[in-house]
Amino acid sequence: APRTVLISGCSSGIGLELAVQLAHDHRQRYQVVATMRDLGKKGALEAAAGEALGQTLTVAQLDVCSDESVAQCLSCIQGGEVDVLVNNAGVGLVGPLEGLSLAAMQNVFDTNFFGAVRLVRAVLPGMKKRRKGHIVVVSSVMGLQGVVFNEVYAASKFALEGFFESLAVQLLQFNIFITLVEPGPVVTDFEGKLLEQVSTAEFPDTDPDTLHYFRDFYLPASRELFRSVGQSPQDVAQVIVKVISSPRPPLRRQTNARYTPLAALKAVDPSGSLYVRTSHRLLFRWTRFLNLGLRCLACGCLRIRIWPR
Ligand code: NAD
Structure with a gap:
């Protein structure tokens, strides 16, 4: 029988691509429940699903921030059984800390962290009873290392990493696997939504130096990073499809080999200084040469002077 895969946040991006790729599996191994908070946005998904719609893919409403919505969504699934849960829904938040409201920060945690926790708590009893299941979490490389002006978003992804790494130990007893995709x-x-957010934001209570670093260093560097090493949602979805079809899925899976050298800096120096100093230099000393610096990291040659004189 096909495995039921429930995915959150399918109106766009990675969630949409993943739902469509699984639904088009040529061996028809999956029955996809593609969920989204606002069903008014289902047009793009339905168009991309094509003939799979109503066959191997159904669309359902799900707001990961609402207990009622989660219960309602699960009650509509045949037998209530979810074999694979993909926690994909997420929101970002960038900007100087002093200029962000606590409510905005709490919303990031409520969506990215508690949204996933809420869904896992709902499907876990069934998976435990059946002694099988797979929980996939779309984390980020920012779940492994902090990134300037992304403190709260990174913290929400770090929270996911700690939570699911802890849970993975217990769940092996139940033959349930966890995968953090990064x-x-x-x-x-x-990124578009975030840039729109920051271009209109005022960031009150932020000193001029910090604003200057954010607007004139971070924002251009961030755009350059997306331009030079950005992946397509199709590529990321492909990696997740592979993970889902694997008989022994890994706990962690990075998707972008061009980013790996940056991620490796933390492992190379457990004190953390190497990563922090390299990030600092990339941003404040090499902004003009950022492309070169990133290429240098991306090709793995690391012929860069990392330590300050
Ligand atoms: P996206 O904005 O296209 O997708 C995020 C989806 O989550 C949207 O469809 C949005 O409507 C949905 N969502 C937000 N709040 C929700 C809620 N309360 N309930 C249900 N759905 C909700 O962006 P994406 O890049 O496809 O993001 C998917 C995941 O990938 C996120 O968890 C994000 O943190 C992660 N990620 C993105 C990047 C990136 O650079 N885009 C990098 C690493 C990780």
């Missing part, structure tokens, strides 16, 4: 920059609406 993309680098992905060219989706995500």
